[in-house]
Amino acid sequence: xxxxxxxxxxxxxxxxxxQRAINCIEVVATGCINSISMRPSxxxxxxxxxxxxxxxLVHNHPSGDPTPSTSDLNFTNMVIECAKVLNVEVVDHxxxxxxxxxxxxxxxxxxx
Numbered sequence: 580x581x582x583x584x585x586x587x588x589x590x591x592x593x594x595x596x597x598q599r600a601i602n603c604i605e606v607v608a609t610g611c612i613n614s615i616s617m618r619p620s621x622x623x624x625x626x627x628x629x630x631x632x633x634x635x636l637v638h639n640h641p642s643g644d645p646t647p648s649t650s651d652l653n654f655t656n657m658v659i660e661c662a663k664v665l666n667v668e669v670v671d672h673x674x675x676x677x678x679x680x681x682x683x684x685x686x687x688x689x690x691x
Contacts, residue, residue, distance in 0.1 A: 588638055588640070636671070651683075
């Protein structure tokens with residue numbers, strides 16, 4: 580319920596331990612009603628500082644429709660490629676809608 584009623588896009592990263600337990604959750608950026616601006620380095624920053632081997636990306640769609648946009652897919656791919664260089668695994672990218680969510684690992688496994 581945390582993100583489903585937000586009126587702006589909010590991008591969160593859950594930093595994971597080697598056992599994939601959540602070490603910490605960070606709000607990386609807040610955007611507007613249908614977009615958000617950030618760089619892969621901002622997404623990966625805390626995982627690198629804390630030496631976390633994995634992350635889960637999470638953001639909401641204020642429209643209520645969790646269908647990933649082309650921008651969502653492109654940005655996820657960019658983060659995954661940057662994370663590989665740093666030996667950080669992007670475990671999933673979850674998009675939260677009003678009454679549902681989309682796991683990019685399930686719907687676009689080719690990204691991972």
